[in-house]
Amino acid sequence: MFYRLSGVRHFSYTGDRSLYRIPFERNAALALLAAAILAPWIIGELTLTSLVQPWLIWTSAALGLNLVVGWAGQLHLGYAAVMGVGAYAGTHAARSGVPWEIAIVLAGFASMVIGSVFSIAALRVKGLYLALTTLAMQFVIDWSIVHLSVVSGGALASLRAPDMSLLGFEINGTAGLYYVALAWCVLVTIFMMNLRRSALGRALMAVREKDYAAEIIGVRSFVFKLVAFAASSFIAGVSGAVLIATYYHIVTPDQFSTQVSIQVLAMVIVGGLGSIIGTYLGTALILIMPGLVAALFHGATELFDLRIGVETLAHLPNAAYGALIMGCLLWEPLGLGRLYHNMRSYLIAWPFGYLKK
Amino acid sequence: MKIKLLSLCAVAACSLGTIAQSQETVKFGLCYDLSRSYSFATPSFVQAAEDLATLVNDKGGIEGHKVEFLVQDTANEPQRGIECYESYKREGVLIFDTMSTPVSQAVLPRAMRDGNVMMQPLVGRGDAIVGDVFDWIFPVGPTYWGQAANAMDYIKQQSGGSLEDTKVAFVFMDHPFGYEPQPVLEEITKRENADIRFFPFPLPGVDQSSVWSQVRRYGPDWVLFWGISNMHVVAAREMRRNGIPMEKYIGVNWVSKTDIENMGGLGKGLKRSSVVDSDLENPLRQEIVDKVYGAGKGAGDVAGTENSYYMVGLALYSIAFEAIRIAAEQTDGPLTAEAIKAGYESIRDFDNAGLTAAVTVTPEDHGGGGKTRIESWDGETWVQETDWFSAYDDIVWSIARDAASKYED
Numbered sequence: 001m002f003y004r005l006s007g008v009r010h011f012s013y014t015g016d017r018s019l020y021r022i023p024f025e026r027n028a029a030l031a032l033l034a035a036a037i038l039a040p041w042i043i044g045e046l047t048l049t050s051l052v053q054p055w056l057i058w059t060s061a062a063l064g065l066n067l068v069v070g071w072a073g074q075l076h077l078g079y080a081a082v083m084g085v086g087a088y089a090g091t092h093a094a095r096s097g098v099p100w101e102i103a104i105v106l107a108g109f110a111s112m113v114i115g116s117v118f119s120i121a122a123l124r125v126k127g128l129y130l131a132l133t134t135l136a137m138q139f140v141i142d143w144s145i146v147h148l149s150v151v152s153g154g155a156l157a158s159l160r161a162p163d164m165s166l167l168g169f170e171i172n173g174t175a176g177l178y179y180v181a182l183a184w185c186v187l188v189t190i191f192m193m194n195l196r197r198s199a200l201g202r203a204l205m206a207v208r209e210k211d212y213a214a215e216i217i218g219v220r221s222f223v224f225k226l227v228a229f230a231a232s233s234f235i236a237g238v239s240g241a242v243l244i245a246t247y248y249h250i251v252t253p254d255q256f257s258t259q260v261s262i263q264v265l266a267m268v269i270v271g272g273l274g275s276i277i278g279t280y281l282g283t284a285l286i287l288i289m290p291g292l293v294a295a296l297f298h299g300a301t302e303l304f305d306l307r308i309g310v311e312t313l314a315h316l317p318n319a320a321y322g323a324l325i326m327g328c329l330l331w332e333p334l335g336l337g338r339l340y341h342n343m344r345s346y347l348i349a350w351p352f353g354y355l356k357k
Numbered sequence: 358m359k360i361k362l363l364s365l366c367a368v369a370a371c372s373l374g375t376i377a378q379s380q381e382t383v384k385f386g387l388c389y390d391l392s393r394s395y396s397f398a399t400p401s402f403v404q405a406a407e408d409l410a411t412l413v414n415d416k417g418g419i420e421g422h423k424v425e426f427l428v429q430d431t432a433n434e435p436q437r438g439i440e441c442y443e444s445y446k447r448e449g450v451l452i453f454d455t456m457s458t459p460v461s462q463a464v465l466p467r468a469m470r471d472g473n474v475m476m477q478p479l480v481g482r483g484d485a486i487v488g489d490v491f492d493w494i495f496p497v498g499p500t501y502w503g504q505a506a507n508a509m510d511y512i513k514q515q516s517g518g519s520l521e522d523t524k525v526a527f528v529f530m531d532h533p534f535g536y537e538p539q540p541v542l543e544e545i546t547k548r549e550n551a552d553i554r555f556f557p558f559p560l561p562g563v564d565q566s567s568v569w570s571q572v573r574r575y576g577p578d579w580v581l582f583w584g585i586s587n588m589h590v591v592a593a594r595e596m597r598r599n600g601i602p603m604e605k606y607i608g609v610n611w612v613s614k615t616d617i618e619n620m621g622g623l624g625k626g627l628k629r630s631s632v633v634d635s636d637l638e639n640p641l642r643q644e645i646v647d648k649v650y651g652a653g654k655g656a657g658d659v660a661g662t663e664n665s666y667y668m669v670g671l672a673l674y675s676i677a678f679e680a681i682r683i684a685a686e687q688t689d690g691p692l693t694a695e696a697i698k699a700g701y702e703s704i705r706d707f708d709n710a711g712l713t714a715a716v717t718v719t720p721e722d723h724g725g726g727g728k729t730r731i732e733s734w735d736g737e738t739w740v741q742e743t744d745w746f747s748a749y750d751d752i753v754w755s756i757a758r759d760a761a762s763k764y765e766d
Contacts, residue, residue, distance in 0.1 A: 046447055050440035146533055153763055158462050158482060160764055248435065249466040253533060254459045255435060291437050294430055309657060311400040314391035314430035 003348040017197050036182055040175040051288055053178050056185040057243050059283045062267040063188045064235030070274035072228035073208030075131040078138035079236060079264050084256030086111040086237025087244045088151055091161045091251045100164050104241045111237025112230050119229035123222060138258050145253045158252040164245045177246040184242050188235055192276050204228055270328060271335050278337020293317040381691055382423045383681055386445030390433035390457040397586050398666040399456050403428055405670025407656035408645050419678055420685035435463035442467060451694040456480055469493050474697050478673050484760035486724030495701050495723050497676050497716060502753045503727035504630050505538035508607050509545050510748030511731045512579045520551035526572045529583035531557040538583060544752045562588035569595035582608045586616060593620040603627045613665050617734055625736040630729045633672040633713050635665045635739050640710045672713045679707050714745035
């Protein structure tokens with residue numbers, strides 16, 4: 001009904017390759033974008049600053065990881081470290097007087113250089129070996145950040161990020177910081193959506209499916225793996241800098257630990273490899289759901305006046321949350337993004353279910 | 358006449374009502390890590406906080422102000438800590454605690470910007486004792502720099518007033534927490550011409566064998582140990598294996614009774630630096646056991662009150678309560694964050710019936726003096742080796758001021 005295809009005709013190759021082939025999807029995306037722009041007036045300040053804004057920033061970061069894991073098929077367990085490089089590079093640049101708009105780009109390039117250097121070593125190995133190599137990279141960068149006081153400012157030190165200003169405007173209000181995060185997230189999303197229909201994206205997918213088969217048909221898999229790592233590292237670096245500039249306001253070594261790498265990977269896997277809407281959903285599940293589940297348990301104990309010890313009350317939501325993730329993956333092993341896809345293909349054929357592909 | 362009397366009564370009732378209303382509840386926001394890294398201590402802290410609140414509220418509150426603790430688990434994740442802080446801020450909480458270094462570092466810039474009091478004892482950045490930079494942060498209690506300096510002074514006293522020809526091995530976890538005392542120890546080494554060597558062991562600290570054989574070859578007179586929970590147990594085993602007597606061991610304040618029980622019989626003679634009185638006969642603890650647990654209103658099991666983390670919790674919150682008491686005395690009308698800040702900064706020589714060292718907080722010094730004492734385990738209980746003291750304050754403060762100045766620019 002909504003996803004109506006009748007009357008939609010493409011008379012040129014450009015039209016056929018347009019971003020949205022179904023008008024409803026384009027309109028829905030525009031409506032979502034409008035809602036996101038109006039969000040500071042629609043939703044409460046608390047939800048905006050402590051839920052929506054981190055969700056957007058982490059989604060941008062997770063999309064970058066999806067580029068290398070979902071599109072190019074290279075397992076990456078050191079992604080948070082690459083974000084950390086960007087966060088430190090951006091903060092140091094801004095502290096030494098570089099304007100934020102340049103500092104953020106510098107952060108992206110710093111991450112890109114370091115991420116690519118590590119990937120060259122990583123590209124000689126595949127699969128689980130690659131996973132371990134990238135994990136080692138996480139430890140090397142963590143170690144360097146903690147032990148090089150030039151970077152971290154000393155053990156257990158933290159560097160405060162200067163207040164943000166972009167193009168001469170001071171950005172300090174809730175809405176302003178939110179818009180910076182939103183703008184970056186929209187940019188990354190548009191890039192990722194276009195990846196699907198570009199030569200680069202197709203080359204990455206060829207490498208993912210079988211790298212030597214790709215090589216045989218003329219796709220230089222080494223180069224494209226390197227490009228995938230470089231591009232995803234750039235996104236990671238900028239996301240790290242945006243995270244510090246608009247949300248944490250202070251950078252410390254343990255913000256980008258191994259645990260965070262695993263979390264971002266979980267966002268991508270729960271969301272669905274190679275799925276953009278899935279990355280949004282996966283990030284929401286991993287980042288926001290634990291707090292919501294805990295609040296739910298808290299509310300329930302107050303409602304029924306249960307006297308549960310603080311320790312049990314803290315651990316129960318964790319168990320429930322773990323079960324929730326397992327449930328999601330059992331229900332749809334291909335990730336949350338697949339759920340949207342299923343709904344879409346059902347609605348495209350509706351009410352003629354037998355036409356469903 | 359009758360009507361007049363009635364209306365008089367009504368007026369009286371109204372005015373009484375307003376008085377009762379103006380003494381509103383003081384809310385504490387505890388954004389604690391109750392399920393991850395810090396869960397070895399936080400449940401005891403919460404138990405202590407809630408018991409203390411019950412005791413004080415039953416007596417009519419702090420100068421008429423009831424106390425309420427709002428507790429939320431952050432799972433040691435910065436963004437959940439920020440969410441907790443932001444939501445409690447909107448519920449009218451004026452005084453926060455995080456009890457986790459990552460969460461404390463994430464919340465600190467916001468508390469500084471919003472002007473809310475943040476307790477930050479024993480975790481987070483040590484330079485927060487510099488009150489003229491961190492005006493809203495109150496890490497009352499010793500910093501790890503202060504603890505290390507005091508332990509070195511104890512070693513100096515034991516070595517006949519000089520650290521020359523005394524070998525000290527600093528064994529620590531390879532983590533920012535372990536590296537924190539390093540600058541202080543280096544300064545002391547320079548000043549006293551001492552011989553200190555650093556031995557980091559890798560996380561999670563269950564295998565320290567390679568480090569301890571290096572320590573044995575070094576042949577230290579004293580061992581300073583910076584680790585948490587089970588790391589102490591592993592260290593005790595390795596010391597026995599390498600023939601280093603337990604009497605030479607001085608642990609950071611996180612050595613608990615549970616760790617000593619886990620050491621089997623090896624813990625006898627071990628020393629730790631202590632930030633609170635761990636004597637179970639402490640009058641405040643006794644009062645809580647009698648009045649709160651006696652009335653069945655305890656926040657947990659009564660055995661939980663014998664834990665040394667419980668005592669730490671009691672100490673920290675009684676200092677905060679003292680700040681609120683002074684604030685309530687100094688101001689009429691509702692308590693604000695400014696009033697509590699001023700209350701904190703007016704604490705003078707407060708030792709809370711021997712629970713902690715006498716604490717004096719000033720607008721410049723938010724650390725309260727940084728006193729610790731050294732205790733040793735005699736196989737049954739903790740024996741005081743020294744009285745409350747602090748040493749090398751100039752070194753600790755120059756390092757703190759140096760670090761704080763980096764925050765400012």
